[in-house]
Every structure is written in C-alpha cells, then in structure tokens.
Amino acid sequence: MRRPPVISLTTSPNRRISPVKRPDMVNGMQCRSRSARTGRPRSAAADAAILAATRTALVELGWSKLTLGYVATLAGVAKTTLYRRWAGKNELVVDAVAELFDELELPDRGSLAADIEGVVLQFAAILDRPEAKTALMAVVAESTRDEPLRERIRTSIVDRQKRLVLEGRARAQARGELPPESDPADADRTAALIFDVVAGAVVHRTLVSAEPADEEWVRSFTRILLVGLTGAAADAAQ
Amino acid sequence: MRRPPVISLTTSPNRRISPVKRPDMVNGMQCRSRSARTGRPRSAAADAAILAATRTALVELGWSKLTLGYVATLAGVAKTTLYRRWAGKNELVVDAVAELFDELELPDRGSLAADIEGVVLQFAAILDRPEAKTALMAVVAESTRDEPLRERIRTSIVDRQKRLVLEGRARAQARGELPPESDPADADRTAALIFDVVAGAVVHRTLVSAEPADEEWVRSFTRILLVGLTGAAADAAQ
DNA sequence: CAGTTACGCTACGACTCGTAGCGAAAGCTC
DNA sequence: GAGCTTTCGCTACGAGTCGTAGCGTAACTG
Structure with a gap:
C-alpha cells in the first residue's frame, strides 16, 4: 500500500494561498523580517504529492469515505505532516480541486x-x-x-x-x-x-x-x- | 437531552417511498399474500419524529457532523430502530429534505x-x-x-x-x-x-x-x- | 558551529459506526 | 382469551477514524 516516498530534496513551498497553519503568519503577512525564514523549509514536493494523492483518493473512495490517514499513506507522507499544513479535510480538498x-x-x-x-x-x-x-x-x-x-x-x-x-x-x-x-x-x-x-x-x-x-x-x-x-x-x- | 418519547399508539407507516429495508418486500412488491402483514406495525409517529429530528440535527450540526446516534436521541428513538428503517445517513437525509x-x-x-x-x-x-x-x-x-x-x-x-x-x-x-x-x-x-x-x-x-x-x-x-x-x-x- | 523549523514515527483517548442479542410491547388470527 | 409475528428499547461490542503529543532525526540559516 505504501507508495514510494517523495524525493525530499526540495525548497520553496506555498504556491497558492499558503496552505494555512503557519504560526509565523498573521492575516497573510509574515511577522518576522521578510523571508527571514530560518530552519528546514517545507517540502514543495510533499505539497504536490499530497494534493495529487487527495485527488486519487477522491476517485477511489469519494468524499465521505476519504480519510486523511489514507491520503497521507498514498502520498508517502506522515499523517502529522498533513495536519501541520491543512486544518482539515475541507481545506485540503478545496486546494486539491482548485x-x-x-x-x-x-x-x-x-x-x-x-x-x-x-x-x-x-x-x-x-x-x-x-x-x-x-x-x-x-x-x-x-x-x-x-x-x-x-x-x-x-x-x-x-x-x-x-x-x-x-x-x-x-x-x-x-x-x-x-x-x-x-x-x-x-x-x-x-x-x-x-x-x-x-x-x-x-x-x-x-x-x-x-x-x-x-x-x-x-x-x-x-x-x-x-x-x-x-x-x-x-x-x-x- | 432525551426528548419526550414518541406517543406510540400508531398504525400504517410508509408514506413516501417505503423507507427501505423491509425484508418481506422485493422490488417494491410484497411477497406474502397482499397486506398479510402480521405482527406489530411500524410506528408512523416514529417516522415523522425521526425525519423532523434529522432536519433539526442538520440545522444544529450540519451534514458532516450529523450522527445517526444523535438523531435517534433527538427523536426519542433507539438507534437500532433507525438502522432498521434506513440504510444509512444518505438515505435518511434525502427523505428528510424531500x-x-x-x-x-x-x-x-x-x-x-x-x-x-x-x-x-x-x-x-x-x-x-x-x-x-x-x-x-x-x-x-x-x-x-x-x-x-x-x-x-x-x-x-x-x-x-x-x-x-x-x-x-x-x-x-x-x-x-x-x-x-x-x-x-x-x-x-x-x-x-x-x-x-x-x-x-x-x-x-x-x-x-x-x-x-x-x-x-x-x-x-x-x-x-x-x-x-x-x-x-x-x-x-x- | 548553534539555532530553528520540518519531518517520520509511535502511541494515545475520545468518538462514531453498524450489528448482535435480549426481553418486552403491540398488533393480528384463530 | 391463546398463540404467532414483528417491532421496539436497551446494552454491549469490535472496528475504525480523529486529531494531538512526544520524540529523535533531517534540512537549512547565519
């Protein structure tokens, strides 16, 4: 069931509306000095893999039976990673369909x-x-x-x-x-x-x-x- | 929480499309001799109470957070009664909204x-x-x-x-x-x-x-x- | 190097699901 | 009335999901 894990050499996430849940962002503005983003950056490949996995899961299971755990497995990503980026199923699916x-x-x-x-x-x-x-x-x-x-x-x-x-x-x-x-x-x-x-x-x-x-x-x-x-x-x- | 139980002096259910799940019915036709329905009849008042409770629960909780257990409690009916009449949440809500x-x-x-x-x-x-x-x-x-x-x-x-x-x-x-x-x-x-x-x-x-x-x-x-x-x-x- | 953030993994309590089993109630037929 | 049939309320159950916490490690910055 577990798909090949995402290649993790990455940089620069946040393509669309930043997927929510960035503690250092308020009202869409960065709080710290501009682009002073220190620490490990979020994997952009993981973003893409998660959204693609969400669409696959939608086809396989439909909306009501889709679980975030399954999406995470499908994307080769830990469930916690998913929760760190999206508030819930609704927000994730909106981004995936958008x-x-x-x-x-x-x-x-x-x-x-x-x-x-x-x-x-x-x-x-x-x-x-x-x-x-x-x-x-x-x-x-x-x-x-x-x-x-x-x-x-x-x-x-x-x-x-x-x-x-x-x-x-x-x-x-x-x-x-x-x-x-x-x-x-x-x-x-x-x-x-x-x-x-x-x-x-x-x-x-x-x-x-x-x-x-x-x-x-x-x-x-x-x-x-x-x-x-x-x-x-x-x-x-x- | 528990509402007053439905008055149980009743008869004759199945107003609309019979709420599914009648083992003695196939393709909408009764199998036993016509109207030879013996035994205790289903409570029509329970039907009405369940559908009304479903609408109330929809207003309170919305679709995704609505649970059949809560609807049953709201209607003053056992959860098993609900499952005996409807196959699941989808069918119940369709009838309630219809x-x-x-x-x-x-x-x-x-x-x-x-x-x-x-x-x-x-x-x-x-x-x-x-x-x-x-x-x-x-x-x-x-x-x-x-x-x-x-x-x-x-x-x-x-x-x-x-x-x-x-x-x-x-x-x-x-x-x-x-x-x-x-x-x-x-x-x-x-x-x-x-x-x-x-x-x-x-x-x-x-x-x-x-x-x-x-x-x-x-x-x-x-x-x-x-x-x-x-x-x-x-x-x-x- | 130290500092910071993201990641994968495990484990957890809380909750919902749908079903089974039981005794009692409510009808019908004879 | 007796006897049969079906429904009802209740309790209990295993299975599955939820969202989070905690930990050690990985990745990137200055």
Missing part, C-alpha cells in the same frame, strides 16, 4: 457565441472528472456552515471562473455584440447573474441530472442565453 | 413571466433554509458514487421540480405565449435544458455565491430566460 481549474482559459474564438461555447465546454470537461464531481458539491455543502471555507472556495475557485465572464463581456462589447454598460453597479449585478446562470446550469446538468454537457447541449444552452442577453440588453436600451 | 419540497406548487398567475417568478421564488425560499442548504449539496455529492441514491433523489426531489417546468410550458402554450412543440423528443430536451438552467441558477446563486435570490434577482433572471426562450423559439420557427 488545481483542476488552473487550465480554464478563454481563447478568443471571434464571436461571443463561440467564446461562451468554448468556456462552457471547458468547464464541463473539468466537472466530468470523478474527483471534481464528488468533491466540489461536498465542499460547497460544508461551506454553508463555515464562512472561512466559503471564502477559500471563493478566492481559489469561484473568482477565477467569474473573471472569464467579465473578460468575455468586455470582448463582446469591443466587438459591438453587446452595448457598453452605463451603470457600473448594474453591470456588476448582471455579470454575477450571468455567472450564476452559466455555472449553475452546467453543474446542475452534470451532477443533478447526471447527463453529459455535450456539444449539442452546450449549443442549445448558448443559444438561449445569447438571445436572452442581447434581447434583454436591447430592451433595456430602448 | 419533505421540504412538498410545498412546491405552481399557481396560475396569468402569464409565463409571473409563473416563472413565482416558482423560482418558492424554490429560493426552500433553499434558504439552513437544513436544505447543507443537506442538498451533500447528498448530491454522495450520489455521484451511489447510483441507487441518485435514483432516490431523482424520484423524491428532482422529478417533482421538473414537473413544474412541464406544467408551466403547457400553460404558456395554451395562452399562446409559446408555440406548440412539433418534435416531442426535442420538446423533452428543451424542457430538461430549462430545468437545469432554472434550478442550477437558483442553487448556484444561493449556495455558491451565497447571496439571496430575492425579488430583484429573480426578476432579472426571469427576463433573460424569457427573452431567450421566446426569441429562440421564434428563431426555430422560421
């Missing part, structure tokens, strides 16, 4: 419709992975009673998706497909609405209806959304 | 827009309850690795919501707000799509974005959806 969303991009496909279809298909492909399926909803469920966890999800997963909406709209406005916004507050509200509609629809299709968000579905969805957006914008402009 | 959706209805408000707004607001009100928030996403997450559980969710929660979509469309077609469907297969696909968009958007808004689906939001959402539907339908009709 990496899946690193690949989300918004290539310019020339039209708003094509841009939407492209990003929705990317999002659907990520959600199609078993580790994302079982983990995403679970941590969201936990976050309803855990404000810091919700914040962690927001910054490391949700906001990155939301940025794509803003970028796509800016492009469409530059192309003349959408009218420029007059009221900035109203623009924010609309962007948030569109984000909830897009992300919510894909998630619901994939996880609740348990059917694939394939090209045909994405085309239908995009058409309705696009007609709704341009039509509603035209209404408002009158 | 009752929340009993109140979903679709009163005729005279127009498609008003009908959509009404049902979305109802759905949002249910999702606003803490027990629904923490439980719904959790069981959906579990269902990604548990086909029977997914089926249970589908029949006792999802399908009931979906029926409202079909009913709303039929009304709108009767009013002439939407064109009648020609291809029945295409009609099914469109209904499923709309359902995913509506339910997904509300869930995402409430749980992921963690902001209320209030009247203003619902109005904006309905406008986009309605324009998208009627516009796209008009496009297709050409």
Whole structure:
C-alpha cells in the first residue's frame, strides 16, 4: 500500500494561498523580517504529492469515505505532516480541486457565441472528472456552515471562473455584440447573474441530472442565453 | 437531552417511498399474500419524529457532523430502530429534505413571466433554509458514487421540480405565449435544458455565491430566460 | 558551529459506526 | 382469551477514524 516516498530534496513551498497553519503568519503577512525564514523549509514536493494523492483518493473512495490517514499513506507522507499544513479535510480538498481549474482559459474564438461555447465546454470537461464531481458539491455543502471555507472556495475557485465572464463581456462589447454598460453597479449585478446562470446550469446538468454537457447541449444552452442577453440588453436600451 | 418519547399508539407507516429495508418486500412488491402483514406495525409517529429530528440535527450540526446516534436521541428513538428503517445517513437525509419540497406548487398567475417568478421564488425560499442548504449539496455529492441514491433523489426531489417546468410550458402554450412543440423528443430536451438552467441558477446563486435570490434577482433572471426562450423559439420557427 | 523549523514515527483517548442479542410491547388470527 | 409475528428499547461490542503529543532525526540559516 505504501507508495514510494517523495524525493525530499526540495525548497520553496506555498504556491497558492499558503496552505494555512503557519504560526509565523498573521492575516497573510509574515511577522518576522521578510523571508527571514530560518530552519528546514517545507517540502514543495510533499505539497504536490499530497494534493495529487487527495485527488486519487477522491476517485477511489469519494468524499465521505476519504480519510486523511489514507491520503497521507498514498502520498508517502506522515499523517502529522498533513495536519501541520491543512486544518482539515475541507481545506485540503478545496486546494486539491482548485488545481483542476488552473487550465480554464478563454481563447478568443471571434464571436461571443463561440467564446461562451468554448468556456462552457471547458468547464464541463473539468466537472466530468470523478474527483471534481464528488468533491466540489461536498465542499460547497460544508461551506454553508463555515464562512472561512466559503471564502477559500471563493478566492481559489469561484473568482477565477467569474473573471472569464467579465473578460468575455468586455470582448463582446469591443466587438459591438453587446452595448457598453452605463451603470457600473448594474453591470456588476448582471455579470454575477450571468455567472450564476452559466455555472449553475452546467453543474446542475452534470451532477443533478447526471447527463453529459455535450456539444449539442452546450449549443442549445448558448443559444438561449445569447438571445436572452442581447434581447434583454436591447430592451433595456430602448 | 432525551426528548419526550414518541406517543406510540400508531398504525400504517410508509408514506413516501417505503423507507427501505423491509425484508418481506422485493422490488417494491410484497411477497406474502397482499397486506398479510402480521405482527406489530411500524410506528408512523416514529417516522415523522425521526425525519423532523434529522432536519433539526442538520440545522444544529450540519451534514458532516450529523450522527445517526444523535438523531435517534433527538427523536426519542433507539438507534437500532433507525438502522432498521434506513440504510444509512444518505438515505435518511434525502427523505428528510424531500419533505421540504412538498410545498412546491405552481399557481396560475396569468402569464409565463409571473409563473416563472413565482416558482423560482418558492424554490429560493426552500433553499434558504439552513437544513436544505447543507443537506442538498451533500447528498448530491454522495450520489455521484451511489447510483441507487441518485435514483432516490431523482424520484423524491428532482422529478417533482421538473414537473413544474412541464406544467408551466403547457400553460404558456395554451395562452399562446409559446408555440406548440412539433418534435416531442426535442420538446423533452428543451424542457430538461430549462430545468437545469432554472434550478442550477437558483442553487448556484444561493449556495455558491451565497447571496439571496430575492425579488430583484429573480426578476432579472426571469427576463433573460424569457427573452431567450421566446426569441429562440421564434428563431426555430422560421 | 548553534539555532530553528520540518519531518517520520509511535502511541494515545475520545468518538462514531453498524450489528448482535435480549426481553418486552403491540398488533393480528384463530 | 391463546398463540404467532414483528417491532421496539436497551446494552454491549469490535472496528475504525480523529486529531494531538512526544520524540529523535533531517534540512537549512547565519
């Protein structure tokens, strides 16, 4: 069962939001003189191995049966090391799943419709992975009673998706497909609405209806959304 | 801690889908001669007390910290009784939450827009309850690795919501707000799509974005959806 | 070199899980 | 009523997980 231990020649950890639990950090600021970090540094390879092991364990066991002890064994790391870096299962899984969303991009496909279809298909492909399926909803469920966890999800997963909406709209406005916004507050509200509609629809299709968000579905969805957006914008402009 | 024990003068259990685990039942059909159920009947009051206690425990503890032992104590019932009726935490919570959706209805408000707004607001009100928030996403997450559980969710929660979509469309077609469907297969696909968009958007808004689906939001959402539907339908009709 | 921090390992009490076994209670049929 | 059947409450149990403490060692800094 025990996998080959991680090669331990390492340096420099803390890629994303530092995995919590650094006694010398307060509010994200280092207390001691900048980078006066003495002592043995944390193994960055261990970080990577733990997050990868977490995803493997999610596929094998699912969320509820996943134990930190098993993840540690899988990563070739002591259980105590895991607890030194993450506060618990929730935080660990959020970081492990967040990496899946690193690949989300918004290539310019020339039209708003094509841009939407492209990003929705990317999002659907990520959600199609078993580790994302079982983990995403679970941590969201936990976050309803855990404000810091919700914040962690927001910054490391949700906001990155939301940025794509803003970028796509800016492009469409530059192309003349959408009218420029007059009221900035109203623009924010609309962007948030569109984000909830897009992300919510894909998630619901994939996880609740348990059917694939394939090209045909994405085309239908995009058409309705696009007609709704341009039509509603035209209404408002009158 | 121990609540007053359930009044035990009872009869006739099995309101919804019989809570599982009846050794004399196979595939939902009784094996012995019809209704030859001899012996002491299960307490229906205990069923109700258990489901209510489950919701209370969800509010107090959330999904992950909820234990069947605590639910049993809260309901004034032995833990073994609980295990005799439900296979586990997942099934119990699905039944407990499903009752929340009993109140979903679709009163005729005279127009498609008003009908959509009404049902979305109802759905949002249910999702606003803490027990629904923490439980719904959790069981959906579990269902990604548990086909029977997914089926249970589908029949006792999802399908009931979906029926409202079909009913709303039929009304709108009767009013002439939407064109009648020609291809029945295409009609099914469109209904499923709309359902995913509506339910997904509300869930995402409430749980992921963690902001209320209030009247203003619902109005904006309905406008986009309605324009998208009627516009796209008009496009297709050409 | 001394000082500091991270790591692997072992062990621990506390808790939950799901089940088994028992006697008593609550229905039904004859 | 007697007799049968099933449920109920209760206790007890082994198995497994949790999160932490303590220790000796490894890695890096000045």
